Amino acid sequence: MREVAVIGVGCTKFGEKWETSFRNLFVQAGALALEDANISGEQIDEIFVGNMSAGRFVEQEHIGALIADYAGLATDNIPATRVEAACASGGLSFKQAYTAVASGMSDIVVAAGVEKMTDVGTEVTTDVLAAAADREWEGIAGVTFPGLYAMIATDYMNRFGLTREQLAQVAVKNHENGVMNPNAQFRKAITLDTVINSTLVADPLRLFDCSPVTDGAAAVILAPLDRAREFTDTPIKVLGVGQASSTLALHDRKDICTLDATVAAGNRAFQMAKVERKDIGFVEVHDCFTIAEICAIEDLGFCKKGEAGRLTEEGQTAIGGKIPINPSGGLKACGHPVGATGIKQVYETVKQLRGDAKGRQIDTEIGMTHNVGGTGATVVCHIFGRA
Amino acid sequence: MSVARFWRKQQNRYNLIGTHCTTCGRYFYPPRAFCPDCRREGKIVEFQAKGTGKVVTYTIIRSSSGNFKLLTPYVLAIIELDEGSRLTTHLICEIDQVYIGMPVKRVFRKLGEEGSSGAIFYGTKFVPA
Numbered sequence: 001m002r003e004v005a006v007i008g009v010g011c012t013k014f015g016e017k018w019e020t021s022f023r024n025l026f027v028q029a030g031a032l033a034l035e036d037a038n039i040s041g042e043q044i045d046e047i048f049v050g051n052m053s054a055g056r057f058v059e060q061e062h063i064g065a066l067i068a069d070y071a072g073l074a075t076d077n078i079p080a081t082r083v084e085a086a087c088a089s090g091g092l093s094f095k096q097a098y099t100a101v102a103s104g105m106s107d108i109v110v111a112a113g114v115e116k117m118t119d120v121g122t123e124v125t126t127d128v129l130a131a132a133a134d135r136e137w138e139g140i141a142g143v144t145f146p147g148l149y150a151m152i153a154t155d156y157m158n159r160f161g162l163t164r165e166q167l168a169q170v171a172v173k174n175h176e177n178g179v180m181n182p183n184a185q186f187r188k189a190i191t192l193d194t195v196i197n198s199t200l201v202a203d204p205l206r207l208f209d210c211s212p213v214t215d216g217a218a219a220v221i222l223a224p225l226d227r228a229r230e231f232t233d234t235p236i237k238v239l240g241v242g243q244a245s246s247t248l249a250l251h252d253r254k255d256i257c258t259l260d261a262t263v264a265a266g267n268r269a270f271q272m273a274k275v276e277r278k279d280i281g282f283v284e285v286h287d288c289f290t291i292a293e294i295c296a297i298e299d300l301g302f303c304k305k306g307e308a309g310r311l312t313e314e315g316q317t318a319i320g321g322k323i324p325i326n327p328s329g330g331l332k333a334c335g336h337p338v339g340a341t342g343i344k345q346v347y348e349t350v351k352q353l354r355g356d357a358k359g360r361q362i363d364t365e366i367g368m369t370h371n372v373g374g375t376g377a378t379v380v381c382h383i384f385g386r387a
Numbered sequence: 388m389s390v391a392r393f394w395r396k397q398q399n400r401y402n403l404i405g406t407h408c409t410t411c412g413r414y415f416y417p418p419r420a421f422c423p424d425c426r427r428e429g430k431i432v433e434f435q436a437k438g439t440g441k442v443v444t445y446t447i448i449r450s451s452s453g454n455f456k457l458l459t460p461y462v463l464a465i466i467e468l469d470e471g472s473r474l475t476t477h478l479i480c481e482i483d484q485v486y487i488g489m490p491v492k493r494v495f496r497k498l499g500e501e502g503s504s505g506a507i508f509y510g511t512k513f514v515p516a
Contacts, residue, residue, distance in 0.1 A: 126450070142451060249417075
């Protein structure tokens with residue numbers, strides 16, 4: 001296996017982008033990444049694109065071909081593959097690209113993610129996202145995605161005494177970080193009261209516990225580490241990769257409050273990277289709901305089960321804290337275009353490690369990403385370091 | 388859900404027919420054709436659940452879609468059946484009535500319909516026991 005580096009990154013602004021189509025979101029992100037890596041299209045050997053549900057959001061399948069075509073790469077017959085693992089589609093797309101380069105199969109590979117969610121109404125969006133759960137045995141019972149994470153929250157609060165304020169602090173902290181991220185959907189600070197007084201969606205989760213509906217795309221370029229300096233002075237090395245599966249339905253988990261696929265994927269990434277938890281300068285975690293960030297911090301091994309609420313309340317997960325979580329603003333404030341999120345996490349991590357994160361900069365040499373599909377049926381983690 | 392897709396699982400949904408691995412003794416409802424513990428060593432037979440159990444966790448859904456839109460607010464719960472398997476269900480009760488550990492029992496109810504002129508689906512939901 002060859003060592004692999006990220007040599008270029010690009011990301012659209014996240015938000016409700018009524019004026020931009022699915023295909024143009026991808027083209028914008030891809031162009032920014034190519035410009036950043038200072039390469040031209042014909043140098044690309046292969047493309048992977050993470051996308052959850054273009055079939056239902058924009059009634060378009062065959063996404064690999066579409067993006068190769070509109071990125072102007074079909075005339076060069078560059079291979080393009082769509083990767084799907086619900087909200088972990090982006091992270092998995094990166095893992096596929098990593099494998100392609102590490103194996104020697106390809107040299108210059110694009111890992112992208114894109115989702116266009118606002119071309120359908122809220123009710124359709126709710127139903128499309130519910131397809132990340134088990135349609136036959138959860139969907140039919142009236143499950144919504146906030147509902148599934150709400151059931152995790154009910155169990156968690158009952159067992160570990162997590163307070164409403166501690167949960168709300170996750171959203172408050174992520175909005176604070178989002179203010180400093182020019183690509184974030186919400187660049188507005190909020191208070192605990194904003195969260196606690198917002199509309200109930202699925203008890204105990206309220207509107208401000210939930211990540212928003214978002215359009216957006218992100219793309220990164222990978223290359224063998226020994227070629228990376230042909231393209232950039234600041235290559236970022238992929239140190240560790242970990243992917244894991246768990247049961248599709250939440251009710252089949254051994255412990256409702258533990259995403260065992262996060263535990264497994266995290267451990268695999270740490271083992272491969274040969275680094276310790278204390279070496280990690282920050283983590284971009286999958287905070288689709290506030291409770292998801294609490295579980296992620298624990299399941300990745302940064303504290304014991306039941307302690308992440310207190311850690312958050314003490315400011316230890318804020319920028320400047322012991323283990324900063326989601327400097328980008330996370331899914332909550334930066335936005336959550338489902339298939340693009342995993343690549344946006346890599347984008348943020350590369351920006352941080354290059355020292356390009358401006359107002360939200362963390363001084364560190366190692367960062368980590370954590371991308372979840374469904375309620376944790378797929379989890380993909382990556383660890384990155386300065387090369 | 389299409390008629391054929393629903394019909395395929397109709398006996399399971401109507402009568403809480405799950406599966407049982409006689410090698411390790413585990414019960415599965417929803418049914419599994421393959422035991423994840425014993426894999427190829429497992430021997431799978433059908434069983435009918437008694438239909439009683441308790442609430443493991445729950446939420447109150449305030450915003451939903453499709454067949455469930457008009458039911459909001461409703462209680463959604465994960466139930467552990469007496470046989471040990473867990474399932475997700477609409478729990479028919481007052482929204483302030485539910486608690487963790489609440490005993491529940493099965494009832495036969497309408498689950499949904501395919502639009503205003505399509506098939507109506509029935510199956511099992513739960514109520515306080």
